[in-house]
Amino acid sequence: MEPNSRTTQENAINVAAILRAQGLRSAKLVTHWFHARRAIAAFRAAAPEVAFTAASVTPEGSPRWRLGWSSEPQATLSEYVKIVWYAIAHGVFVRLTAEPLGPPA
Numbered sequence: 001m002e003p004n005s006r007t008t009q010e011n012a013i014n015v016a017a018i019l020r021a022q023g024l025r026s027a028k029l030v031t032h033w034f035h036a037r038r039a040i041a042a043f044r045a046a047a048p049e050v051a052f053t054a055a056s057v058t059p060e061g062s063p064r065w066r067l068g069w070s071s072e073p074q075a076t077l078s079e080y081v082k083i084v085w086y087a088i089a090h091g092v093f094v095r096l097t098a099e100p101l102g103p104p105a
Contacts, residue, residue: 008035008042008082009090016047026051033057034076038083041094 002018005011019027031039033056043052086092 008039009046009086009092012039012042012046015043016050019047019050024050026053028052029054030057031055032072032075034072034079037094038079038086038092041092042086042090045090045092 002011002014005014015027027043027050029036029039029043029052031054036054036056040052040054043050083094086094
């Protein structure tokens, strides 16, 4: 965990420095399912030498079919705005088509 970031981009940059200092070549990102693609794209851009994978989390005890009664639909929609912002502001491009969330090819 890296507690000093306020954004995914800052987190990726800070974690990249930690991974390099420790000589690590792979890492697993634990995040919400709707955030995983942008997170992996940001982390791969910050540390292309590291193989990143993602593990999705859901709200404690909530089956996926009940997520319509949570804040996740709004968060999922706002993620698309953030994807566009990351492309413009940081040059981080997210593939919106299906791709495995494993290490880069």
